[in-house]
Amino acid sequence: MTDLNLKTEYKLFNGKLGFYSHISACCHGEICFAVYKPPQAKSQNLPILYFLSGLSCTEENFMEKAGAQRFAAKYGLILVIPDTSPRNTGIPGEDENWDFGTGAGFYVDATEKPWLNHYQMYSYVTKELPEIIAANFPVEPSRQGIFGHSMGGHGALVCALRNPQQYRSVSAFAPIVAPMNCPWGEKAFSNYLGEDRENWRNYDASELIRQQPFHSPILIDQGTEDKFLNQELLPEIFAQACEQVNQPLTLRYQEGYDHSYYFIASFIEDHIRYHAIALLG
Numbered sequence: 001m002t003d004l005n006l007k008t009e010y011k012l013f014n015g016k017l018g019f020y021s022h023i024s025a026c027c028h029g030e031i032c033f034a035v036y037k038p039p040q041a042k043s044q045n046l047p048i049l050y051f052l053s054g055l056s057c058t059e060e061n062f063m064e065k066a067g068a069q070r071f072a073a074k075y076g077l078i079l080v081i082p083d084t085s086p087r088n089t090g091i092p093g094e095d096e097n098w099d100f101g102t103g104a105g106f107y108v109d110a111t112e113k114p115w116l117n118h119y120q121m122y123s124y125v126t127k128e129l130p131e132i133i134a135a136n137f138p139v140e141p142s143r144q145g146i147f148g149h150s151m152g153g154h155g156a157l158v159c160a161l162r163n164p165q166q167y168r169s170v171s172a173f174a175p176i177v178a179p180m181n182c183p184w185g186e187k188a189f190s191n192y193l194g195e196d197r198e199n200w201r202n203y204d205a206s207e208l209i210r211q212q213p214f215h216s217p218i219l220i221d222q223g224t225e226d227k228f229l230n231q232e233l234l235p236e237i238f239a240q241a242c243e244q245v246n247q248p249l250t251l252r253y254q255e256g257y258d259h260s261y262y263f264i265a266s267f268i269e270d271h272i273r274y275h276a277i278a279l280l281g
Contacts, residue, residue, distance in 0.1 A: 002132050007032075013073040014039040017063060026120040026128050029089055033082040033129065034059040035137060038073040047143035047279035048133060049077045049272070052084075052125065052152030052159075055184070056103040059083045062149075065261035071269045075276035078139055082121075082129055084151070089118040100187055106179075107155030108203050110192040119192060122203070126159050126166065145169035145275040149264055150228075151176055151184070157205035157218070157238075164215050169278035171219035171271050173264050174226055177238035178206045184232050206241045217248035219274050221267050223257030 002022050009018045015038040024031040040046055049072070051062050059081045062068065072079045085105030091114045094101040105121035134141045146167050148156035153175025160170035179185020180200050189200045201207040222235050229235075235251055242249040257263040 002135070004132070004136060013069050015041065015069065015073050017069060019059065022132065024086070024124060024128060026123045027086045027118050029086050029118055031083055031086060031124065032059050033080060034063050035081075035133070036063065036069050036072055036079040037137065038069075038076055038078065040073075040076040041078060041138045045138045045140045046076055046078045047145070047276075048130075048139050048141070049079055049275050049279070050125070050129075050144065050146040050156070051079060051081045052107060052146070052148030052155040053081065054148070054150030054152050055084070056098045057084050057152075058103070061261070062264075065265065066268050067265045068268050068272060071272040075272055075280070077272065077276060077279065078133075078137060080129070080133055082125060085121060086118040091115065091118065099184055100191060104151065104188065106151060106185075106188040106192060106203070107158060108188070108192050111199070112192060112194050115192050121155075122159070125155065126163055130166075143168060143279045145279050147171040147173075147271055147275065148175065149173040150233075150259065153177070153220070154179055154185075154203075154205060158203050158208065161205060161208040161212065161214055162202070164212070169216055169275045170214065171274055173221050173267070173271075174223060174228070174233055174259055175205070175220060175235075175238075176233055177220075178204060178234045180204045180207065181237065182232045182234060206238045209238065209241045209247055210245055213242075213245045213247040216278060217250060218242070219271065220249065220251045221254055221263075221270070222251065223254050223259060223263045225256055226259040226263075228259055
């Protein structure tokens with residue numbers, strides 16, 4: 001069993017929010033994550049809902065700003081939020097850019113030096129972390145959902161589309177859905193995965209959905225005043241891909257909302273309810 005270090009713990013909505021660290025086997029260093037256990041966890045095993053955060057975030061941002069714990073307690077879901085990258089790896093230049101390196105793991109398994117030994121966030125999120133959660137918390141591993149924001153929305157879609165047997169539900173806030181066609185994605189993929197764009201397809205939700213639709217409907221919320229909408233997020237590409245393969249998609253353009261956690265907090269109950277319906281049957 002992985003040794004977990006409980007850094008801090010708080011009571012809220014009659015549940016417990018804990019911030020943890022451990023030494024990751026696949027990322028070869030310390031990784032942090034947060035878990036909210038609602039009050040129902042005192043007496044029964046519960047479904048798990050993973051949230052993947054966006055560029056420059058840690059495991060703390062969502063727990064502090066989204067207002068999700070109230071609704072996790074209402075519906076009886078355990079929330080799990082990993083950090084967005086390894087940290088303090090000693091890789092030269094890892095802290096030079098807010099959109100690449102530290103805080104910007106992009107939920108891929110890097111294949112290029114010097115990133116490949118530490119930046120294995122896809123394997124961490126889909127394999128190592130679920131094993132740790134199953135071994136240490138009162139959960140039902142057969143009932144997992146995943147959602148995320150921006151870079152994390154990209155990660156959630158990719159994880160779900162590549163592992164449909166693992167995740168019963170997926171949703172996203174303002175996700176990067178076509179990273180092969182936007183500056184953020186091109187920067188990350190060329191450095192983490194190399195220059196062969198064929199290798200990038202495994203981490204592009206719009207490419208993946210064309211190969212294999214998801215077994216359940218997908219929910220995406222996107223603010224119309226999001227400054228990244230037209231250059232980085234490109235939801236119309238994903239919507240078109242879903243239409244081509246008859247993938248059920250609810251893409252909601254929310255008038256006047258931006259890219260921030262104010263946007264996420266405004267619609268967080270919709271998403272948690274969406275997952276609760278899928279996870280609680």
